Amino acid sequence: MRLLVADKMDLSALEELKVLGIEIESRPELTRDTLPAALDGIGILVVRSTEVTAKAIASGRQLNLIVRAGVGVGTIDVAAASARGIYVANCPGKNATAVAELTMAFILALDRRLVDATSELRAGRWEKAKYSVARGLFGRRIGIAGLGAIGREVLLRARAFGLEPHAWSRSLTPGRAAKLDVSYARTLEDLAARSDIFTVHLTATPQTRGIVSRSVLEALPDGAIVVNAARPEVMDYAALEELIPRKGLRVGLDVFATEPDKSSAPFESHLLARGLVYGTPHVGAQTEQAQRAVALETARIIRAFMTEEELPNVVNICATSPARYAVVVRMMDKVGVLANTLSVMKRHGINIEEISNTVFEGATATCTKMRVSGRPSEACLKEIAAFEEVLHVDIVALPNLA
Numbered sequence: 001m002r003l004l005v006a007d008k009m010d011l012s013a014l015e016e017l018k019v020l021g022i023e024i025e026s027r028p029e030l031t032r033d034t035l036p037a038a039l040d041g042i043g044i045l046v047v048r049s050t051e052v053t054a055k056a057i058a059s060g061r062q063l064n065l066i067v068r069a070g071v072g073v074g075t076i077d078v079a080a081a082s083a084r085g086i087y088v089a090n091c092p093g094k095n096a097t098a099v100a101e102l103t104m105a106f107i108l109a110l111d112r113r114l115v116d117a118t119s120e121l122r123a124g125r126w127e128k129a130k131y132s133v134a135r136g137l138f139g140r141r142i143g144i145a146g147l148g149a150i151g152r153e154v155l156l157r158a159r160a161f162g163l164e165p166h167a168w169s170r171s172l173t174p175g176r177a178a179k180l181d182v183s184y185a186r187t188l189e190d191l192a193a194r195s196d197i198f199t200v201h202l203t204a205t206p207q208t209r210g211i212v213s214r215s216v217l218e219a220l221p222d223g224a225i226v227v228n229a230a231r232p233e234v235m236d237y238a239a240l241e242e243l244i245p246r247k248g249l250r251v252g253l254d255v256f257a258t259e260p261d262k263s264s265a266p267f268e269s270h271l272l273a274r275g276l277v278y279g280t281p282h283v284g285a286q287t288e289q290a291q292r293a294v295a296l297e298t299a300r301i302i303r304a305f306m307t308e309e310e311l312p313n314v315v316n317i318c319a320t321s322p323a324r325y326a327v328v329v330r331m332m333d334k335v336g337v338l339a340n341t342l343s344v345m346k347r348h349g350i351n352i353e354e355i356s357n358t359v360f361e362g363a364t365a366t367c368t369k370m371r372v373s374g375r376p377s378e379a380c381l382k383e384i385a386a387f388e389e390v391l392h393v394d395i396v397a398l399p400n401l402a
């Protein structure tokens with residue numbers, strides 16, 4: 001099988017896949033527009049920020065698996081992949097440490113105005129009085145929006161700096177917050193109102209679009225530090241732009257609405273000219289440590305795809321299976337027994353949603369579990385049981401987890 005890596009990546013971790021017969025091709029120069037033509041004959045695609053459009057997915061006729069070597073899958077048309085039965089998997093948590101480190105770097109740099117002080121030194125100006133004004137972090141309140149993998153790493157580091165942690169997260173309750181020893185905020189507005197430092201670590205989804213809204217940003221104390229190393233979509237950047245000078249906010253951004261597809265492309269953001277705003281070109285995950293961890297996870301996913309039944313970190317499996325019954329058939333491990341069973345199911349109009357087959361010691365007998373949406377009739381089950389090589393047939397009603 002051919003594997004295409006359509007981004008810059010640490011390839012050494014993928015070397016071991018060659019023993020599985022995988023041919024690895026690295027084409028970091030590919031873009032959203034050139035990717036479709038490059039997918040001919042490719043079975044596995046690994047991407048970082050290169051966009052995978054519906055057109056690319058349609059042209060990847062042999063594509064079975066897309067691995068996002070990172071967390072966010074917003075650059076992949078997941079719905080188009082699902083419609084063609086292509087797995088999409090990501091590497092959650094593997095770059096969390098790196099993003100937390102960048103978050104702390106922004107907070108420290110903004111408090112001491114490191115970038116401005118350096119620029120003045122480079123220009124030959126010794127502005128000691130000007131840069132002798134800083135609040136310091138110790139004893140200040142940090143508000144963490146989203147206690148996922150990155151939010152929790154930020155929490156760890158914030159404590160080490162003597163910051164007082166407050167948090168809002170989708171499934172955070174007062175009880176869980178007490179266990180984590182963070183102050184519980186009921187809403188994002190509530191969190192913002194008590195944040196000398198406000199940092200966002202929420203996934204971008206249709207539900208979180210603009211969740212850090214104008215009213216959340218309005219609730220921040222004057223002079224607060226704001227960091228967004230998650231995604232631009234989660235924060236109202238138009239409101240932020242307006243509020244930076246009005247509230248004297250200090251802002252650190254790793255993510256922008258106007259990010260180019262590839263390195264070295266021109267870039268523009270009005271936000272950077274609005275006051276004390278520091279920025280980085282979406283490099284939160286770019287440490288050797290994180291890239292190695294992501295590459296190892298990518299290799300683990302691909303190895304599982306080639307050799308195991310279960311694939312880790314798949315983001316597009318049907319959340320609630322339409323299956324309502326399981327037909328459990330114990331049978332002899334012989335050619336055609338399963339095929340006979342399936343043909344009976346077909347004749348009775350039973351659609352199989354999921355299927356698994358386990359072979360037992362000695363390879364004499366197997367157990368097949370077919371999860372189906374409609375209840376097979378007694379006649380259908382009898383026909384299956386009538387095959388000489390079928391040992392037993394059961395029907396199990398599945399709990400409705402929808």
Ligand SMILES: NC(=O)c1ccc[n+]([C@@H]2O[C@H](COP(=O)([O-])OP(=O)(O)OC[C@H]3O[C@@H](n4cnc5c(N)ncnc54)[C@H](O)[C@@H]3O)[C@@H](O)[C@H]2O)c1
Pocket residue numbers: 071072092093095096099145146147148149150151169170171201202203204205207208229230231254255282283284285286
């Ligand atoms: N700057 C970078 O280079 C960089 C690197 C990694 C991740 N990220 C971004 O940071 C985000 C967080 O990463 P993570 O590894 O902590 O992910 P995670 O899945 O561990 O945490 C995501 C957080 O978002 C919350 N969330 C998800 N859907 C929500 C919803 N509908 N409503 C409210 N909250 C919701 C979760 O509860 C959780 O708190 C990623 O989704 C990605 O967009 C950026």
Ligand SMILES: O=C(O)[C@H](O)COP(=O)(O)O
Pocket residue numbers: 048049069070071072073095282283284285286
């Ligand atoms: O979602 C992610 O993992 C980050 O945004 C990192 O993206 P990158 O791999 O393009 O640096």
